[in-house]
């Protein structure tokens with residue numbers, strides 16, 4: 001936990017946060033930060049068992065965190081998760097739409113994108129975020145307040161990862177993340193009058209299962225990385241590309257999410273924030 005996080009701890013006391021894709025990587029880190037600041041947790045993932053384990057590990061059995069199944073591409077499963085959350089906690093104050101995929105099945109073995117990459121990134125990254133926001137939106141409008149924070153990528157603002165040797169397989173991902181940013185602004189406009197803010201965090205580069213898949217793909221298709229282990233490829237990517245000199249951590253992303261969820265961000269809506277060590281500045 002960062003020093004800054006310790007200073008503002010418990011500022012989300014009494015709030016209930018629903019986080020998708022919370023069983024691993026960034027989603028889990030976001031959940032840990034929100035919990036450390038006092039929020040109760042509804043951890044949603046396509047991997048139900050891992051979501052339940054994350055809830056127990058973060059908050060302890062029987063306390064203020066539950067793990068639930070939902071596939072963000074299927075609105076009916078999200079509706080069930082929201083119903084269960086409302087039954088357990090009575091309200092949802094914060095919604096973090098974090099679940100995402102880098103590409104379709106077989107992504108790591110391809111240099112160039114195919115239809116599966118377009119379909120998977122659109123259905124999970126774009127429609128999944130829309131579905132998640134839509135699942136909580138009526139409840140937040142009825143309450144007259146709420147905080148929605150979507151997770152995109154700095155790759156949704158500037159093309160990344162398709163330079164010559166690396167291949168185009170990451171293009172559908174970047175396009176999908178641009179869609180998340182644009183959707184966030186539309187929704188912010190639509191529901192501002194109801195007291196609900198909608199913002200988007202754009203992470204840079206983090207070592208998670210998702211980045212491991214990117215490294216596997218690069219080891220096959222980028223001569224600069226031939227024969228290297230995935231984590232060495234990640235280190236090579238970081239070197240020299242991040243002005244602040246280090247990759248981000250899930251806690252770094254969680255701190256930004258906690259800011260948008262807090263009262264400090266009360267007049268901020270429709271904004272996209274890069275959390276990327278300065279790798280892209282826009």
Ligand SMILES: NC(=O)c1ccc[n+]([C@@H]2O[C@H](COP(=O)([O-])OP(=O)(O)OC[C@H]3O[C@@H](n4cnc5c(N)ncnc54)[C@H](O)[C@@H]3O)[C@@H](O)[C@H]2O)c1
Pocket residue numbers: 020021022023024025026027044045046047070071072073098099100101124128151152153154202203204205206207208209210211
């Ligand atoms: N890792 C990075 O460098 C990086 C950079 C920028 C943005 N992001 C974004 O951050 C988010 C989290 O990425 P991560 O690196 O932690 O990935 P990850 O693969 O480690 O975790 C993704 C989680 O989402 C879940 N998930 C996948 N499809 C789902 C679905 N249909 N319904 C519900 N849950 C589903 C997975 O089970 C997993 O727990 C993603 O939106 C990703 O695009 C990651």
